[in-house]
Amino acid sequence: MTAQALRGVAAVVGVGESAYTRGGTDGVTDVSVALDASTAALADAGLTPGDVDGLVPPYMGATAEELIANLGLTGVRFCAQVNLGGASPVAALGYAASAVAAGLARTVLVPVGWAGYSGRRARALSAAEPTTSYRKAVRGLYAPNGVHSPSQVYAQVARRHQHEFGTPAEALGRVAVNTRAHAVATPNAIMRKPMALADHLASRWIVEPYRLLDCCMDSDAGAAVVVTAADDPRHTGRARAVLDGWADARPSEPLDMYNRADFFETGLTTAAPAAWAMAGVGPSDMDFAQIYDCFTFEVLQQLEEAGFCGRGESGDFVLSGHTDPGGRLPINTHGGLLSQAHALGMNHVVEAVRQLRHEAGPRQVDGARLGVVTGWGDLGDGSIAVLRREGR
Amino acid sequence: MNQVRLQHCPACRRWYAMARDRCGCGTPLVVAPVSGRGTVFSATVTHQAMTEEYAARVPYQTVLVELAEGPRVLALVDGPPLPLGAEVSVVDSAPAGADVPSTALLVERSRR
Numbered sequence: 001m002t003a004q005a006l007r008g009v010a011a012v013v014g015v016g017e018s019a020y021t022r023g024g025t026d027g028v029t030d031v032s033v034a035l036d037a038s039t040a041a042l043a044d045a046g047l048t049p050g051d052v053d054g055l056v057p058p059y060m061g062a063t064a065e066e067l068i069a070n071l072g073l074t075g076v077r078f079c080a081q082v083n084l085g086g087a088s089p090v091a092a093l094g095y096a097a098s099a100v101a102a103g104l105a106r107t108v109l110v111p112v113g114w115a116g117y118s119g120r121r122a123r124a125l126s127a128a129e130p131t132t133s134y135r136k137a138v139r140g141l142y143a144p145n146g147v148h149s150p151s152q153v154y155a156q157v158a159r160r161h162q163h164e165f166g167t168p169a170e171a172l173g174r175v176a177v178n179t180r181a182h183a184v185a186t187p188n189a190i191m192r193k194p195m196a197l198a199d200h201l202a203s204r205w206i207v208e209p210y211r212l213l214d215c216c217m218d219s220d221a222g223a224a225v226v227v228t229a230a231d232d233p234r235h236t237g238r239a240r241a242v243l244d245g246w247a248d249a250r251p252s253e254p255l256d257m258y259n260r261a262d263f264f265e266t267g268l269t270t271a272a273p274a275a276w277a278m279a280g281v282g283p284s285d286m287d288f289a290q291i292y293d294c295f296t297f298e299v300l301q302q303l304e305e306a307g308f309c310g311r312g313e314s315g316d317f318v319l320s321g322h323t324d325p326g327g328r329l330p331i332n333t334h335g336g337l338l339s340q341a342h343a344l345g346m347n348h349v350v351e352a353v354r355q356l357r358h359e360a361g362p363r364q365v366d367g368a369r370l371g372v373v374t375g376w377g378d379l380g381d382g383s384i385a386v387l388r389r390e391g392r
Numbered sequence: 393m394n395q396v397r398l399q400h401c402p403a404c405r406r407w408y409a410m411a412r413d414r415c416g417c418g419t420p421l422v423v424a425p426v427s428g429r430g431t432v433f434s435a436t437v438t439h440q441a442m443t444e445e446y447a448a449r450v451p452y453q454t455v456l457v458e459l460a461e462g463p464r465v466l467a468l469v470d471g472p473p474l475p476l477g478a479e480v481s482v483v484d485s486a487p488a489g490a491d492v493p494s495t496a497l498l499v500e501r502s503r504r
Contacts, residue, residue, distance in 0.1 A: 123442045141410055144486065144496035145466035146454045148442040156456050156466075160434035163476050205439040205451075256410035258456055258464045 003247075003278045010097035011390065012241040013234075014045025014226035015350040020188050020341035021220045022117045030061030033222030034113025035070050037343075041224040046234070047107060054078040054105025054227075056092040058112040058344070059085065067111065078105035084248060085134055085377025086292060087267065088112075089223075089346040093385045094246035096227040106228060112346045113222030121218050122342075123149035133255055134378035141256070150294060151215055153257055153379075155207045158297035160263060162209060165312035169209065172296040173200035174318045176213045176338060179293065181325050183335025185363040190219055191339040214296040216337035223346035225353070230390065239391040241353040241371075245279025247271040248375075248383035257379045267382025268305040268374060276307065279386035283308045286386075287368040288355055289329055290348035292376035293336040302374050306384065325363075333363050345375045349385070356389040393483035395425040396494045398463060409463040411493050423491050428500075430459040432478045435469075455499060457482055467497035474499065 018036035021028065042049060049072045057064040057079070064079050078099045082092045089112050096108035116122060126138035126148060138148060147153055161167050177197055183189035195213065203212040228235065230242045249267040253260045262269075276282050283306060291299045291306075300314035308329065309317040317323070323331045334340045334351035341347060354360050355368045368389065375383035399408040400422055401415035407426065408415075415421055434456040441447040453469040457480055467482045474480065486496035 137410060141495050142466055143443075145468050146438060146446055146449070146452055147466060148446075152436060152438060152442065152454070155436040156434040156454075159436055159476075160456075163434070205437070207439065208437040255412060256408075258466070259409055 003274065006098065006101050007244050007278055007280065008230055008242050009101040010227050010243050011230040012093070012225045012243070012349065012353050012387070013228050013232070014041045014047065015353045016040025016042070016044055016224045017188065017343065017347065017350055018113065018222035020190050022190055022218070025220070028115050028118045028220045030113050030115050030119060031066050031070070032113070033115060033220055034058065034062040034067065034111045034224070037113060037222035037224035038067065038071055038109055038111040041109070041111070041226050045226040047226060049073050050075060051107045052076060052109045054096060054099050054108030056096055056108060056110045057081055059083040059088040061113050062111065073109070078108070083132065084250070084267070084375070084381035084383060085132065086294065086345050087248060087375035087377030087381040087383040089344055089349060090373050090375035090385050091248035091383035093225070093227065093243060093349065094248065097243045097246065100227060100229050108227040109224065110227060111222065111224035112344045114342065114344055115220045116342050117218045117220045132378060137256060137379060151210050152207050154295055154298060155210050156258065157264065157301070158209050158295070161297065161301065165315065167300065167315040169201060170197065171300060171315035171318050172209070172214050173197045175293070175296040175299045176200045178324055179332045179336045179338045182333045182363055183339035185361070186335045186340055189335040189340040190217065191335065210295055216294050216342050219341040221341035221343035221347065223343035223350050225346065225349055236391070239357045239389060241356045241387040242390045243385060244281070244388050245275040245277070245386040246384065247274035247278065248381070251380045254379060264301060264304070264311065266301065266305050266376070266380040268302055268384060269382070271382045271384050272306040275384040275386055281370060281386060285370055286329060286372050288333055288365045288371045289331050290333070290352050290371070290373045291331055292345045292348065292374050293332055293338050294376060296338070298376055299331065302376060305382070306372070306374060330365055333360065333365060348373050352387050356387055393485060393498070393500070394487040396428045396465070396482055396484050396497060397423050397425050397490070398493050400424045407461050407463045409465045423493055426459055426461045428459070428482045430457040430480060430482065432456070432474050432476050432480060433458040433464055435474060435476060437473055455480070465497055467499050469499045471501060
């Protein structure tokens with residue numbers, strides 16, 4: 001069987017989110033936000049916990065056992081974890097779809113939850129048990145040189161890109177400003193104060209070349225989706241997001257961010273062509289893109305590696321206005337990790353589905369029929385999913 | 393200050409900045425000294441300390457140095473920031489033993 005044979009076999013039929021907050025609520029944990037999102041996603045799909053027979057638990061936070069016990073999932077027979085850091089949620093869509101296609105499960109729940117404000121912050125993750133290659137690299141090799149957080153790890157790549165290609169600060173700022181404009185139109189976004197380019201350029205340095213407004217936020221957020229067969233008779237009457245293509249990959253030197261033969265290679269460099277081929281469409285066919293935006297530069301880098309523009313051209317691409325609200329490729333129409341919340345990128349999947357169902361209200365991309373979601377993880381792991389509207 | 397040591401594959405002659413159990417070609421790795429000479433490939437300046445330990449140090453520059461032997465290594469800079477392309481020499485600021493690859497590096501300021 002080829003990957004193309006799996007094109008269109010499965011669909012996202014339910015999406016859900018926890019409240020997106022930064023403090024002010026007691027008892028918020030990684031588990032609680034994952035549970036809230038799961039309950040909402042099942043309700044959105046018109047299904048019950050008893051219908052769930054497949055589960056892809058998140059790579060950190062709630063365990064499969066906690067999800068099963070707290071949600072009352074009595075029938076799970078397929079359960080597999082996907083571990084590519086922040087690229088995991090988008091990658092998980094493909095594993096869920098594959099399980100459905102293989103007949104291993106009929107209804108797969110894919111939740112994430114991270115109390116990244118009330119609980120463990122991003123910059124403290126490398127000090128946690130070094131269970132991932134990212135944490136091992138930071139703890140063992142980068143931290144002795146003053147590099148502890150994702151912003152510090154990735155800033156080296158951003159700075160080199162600026163040096164080689166002249167990528168200006170204004171291009172990073174344009175990403176932040178566009179994303180905020182979308183958040184203003186998104187009721188559950190945390191950061192909804194309008195932002196101008198001058199605000200971005202005046203914000204304080206975190207780690208050069210990243211300013212405060214280049215960085216995603218610490219938040220408490222959970223998001224979840226439900227995947228079934230595309231032709232599942234329980235859902236044929238309703239618009240849904242069919243998974244036409246997907247792929248995930250690790251870069252060729254997966255242990256170390258800085259020693260790849262091609263310095264700007266990420267997992268997406270190989271995953272994106274595979275996903276486009278599987279879906280039978282390309283970047284120019286997309287009505288929108290939800291791009292994992294841990295920092296503004298990573299959006300630019302992924303636009304290049306996913307094939308929306310050539311290497312080194314992403315600065316011109318965004319400054320030309322293509323990715324502005326109402327442009328030909330609106331990006332992160334919900335406000336992303338920068339301005340909505342850090343639900344590990346599953347909020348990008350939720351938004352893609354809402355856009356394809358034409359339920360996005362004032363931020364709706366007119367007539368959206370095809371969209372793409374990417375994930376970015378750890379030392380540059382990449383994932384991508386191409387989704388298509390089907391149904392009335 | 394001591395010479396920088398990194399893992400090296402005696403068979404395919406690759407150097408590794410990030411320590412591992414064996415070379416991808418299947419050969420056990422040895423730890424050997426490198427020249428320490430290289431060029432600043434990229435650089436960042438941290439303004440917000442991410443740990444207590446670095447709170448008194450900000451702002452500070454961390455450079456990514458491409459060594460003459462090939463691998464790129466991070467190193468702290470004491471003093472004014474260096475531009476990309478600068479030729480530098482790095483040393484091991486916290487040697488942990490002859491058989492252990494270096495992890496904490498410092499850019500040696502020019503002695504002219």
